Amino acid sequence: AAGVIQSPRHLIKEKRETATLKCYPIPRHDTVYWYQQGPGQDPQFLISFYEKMQSDKGSIPDRFSAQQFSDYHSELNMSSLELGDSALYFCASSFWESGANVLTFGAGSRLTVL
Amino acid sequence: GEDVEQSLFLSVREGDSSVINCTYTDSSSTYLYWYKQEPGAGLQLLTYIFSNMDMKQDQRLTVLLNKKDKHLSLRIADTQTGDSAIYFCAERSNTGKLIFGQGTTLQVKP
Numbered sequence: 001a002a003g004v005i006q007s008p009r010h011l012i013k014e015k016r017e018t019a020t021l022k023c024y025p026i027p028r029h030d031t032v033y034w035y036q037q038g039p040g041q042d043p044q045f046l047i048s049f050y051e052k053m054q055s056d057k058g059s060i061p062d063r064f065s066a067q068q069f070s071d072y073h074s075e076l077n078m079s080s081l082e083l084g085d086s087a088l089y090f091c092a093s094s095f096w097e098s099g100a101n102v103l104t105f106g107a108g109s110r111l112t113v114l
Numbered sequence: 115g116e117d118v119e120q121s122l123f124l125s126v127r128e129g130d131s132s133v134i135n136c137t138y139t140d141s142s143s144t145y146l147y148w149y150k151q152e153p154g155a156g157l158q159l160l161t162y163i164f165s166n167m168d169m170k171q172d173q174r175l176t177v178l179l180n181k182k183d184k185h186l187s188l189r190i191a192d193t194q195t196g197d198s199a200i201y202f203c204a205e206r207s208n209t210g211k212l213i214f215g216q217g218t219t220l221q222v223k224p
Binding site for chain 2: 031033041042043045048050055056058090092094096100101102103104105106107108110
């Protein structure tokens with residue numbers, strides 16, 4: 001079965017640089033979620049999109065932005081990177097009207113800021 | 115507000131049962147979930163329970179829900195070394211996002 005695809009899997013950037021993470025949801029899923037997981041931490045919700053519109057916003061820094069495109073893939077753009085942005089970034093997708101709205105997670109993108 | 119609490123660590127012997135506990139605060143949560151995360155890997159859904167149920171069994175996994183006390187538990191029968199991982203409890207908010215607990219590290223000793 002198709003899963004959530006994230007790219008790149010690993011990314012190394014310098015402070016103050018910009019990074020873009022991509023997420024391709026499961027076909028026919030209409031909702032995408034982004035989470036950030038620091039070392040030894042639980043995943044923290046950043047932002048979500050339903051049918052290409054932002055549906056919820058969490059603790060996402062102003063330096064970060066995201067969007068969902070017409071083909072339902074999503075991108076998380078991170079600018080002016082800081083050391084504290086080093087984390088695993090997960091994308092998840094779901095089909096909102098499925099009742100349980102089970103979120104299926106991708107394998108994650110590991111960002112290291114030097 | 116929404117908050118989910120879990121104990122941080124559990125150690126069991128192979129073949130024993132493991133019970134991981136979780137408390138949540140949002141009484142309007144309709145679904146509660148258990149995810150498993152192995153080192154450096156993604157979050158794998160184990161099971162979920164609808165809030166009008168008090169128990170759900172799926173092979174070696176049993177989920178118990180006490181809605182009055184807002185307490186959720188995951189029991190793993192016949193725990194194996196391959197079950198060693200971090201287990202996250204999560205509640206669903208009304209916007210669909212999941213709020214995760216801190217995760218319980220399960221260590222299974224041979």
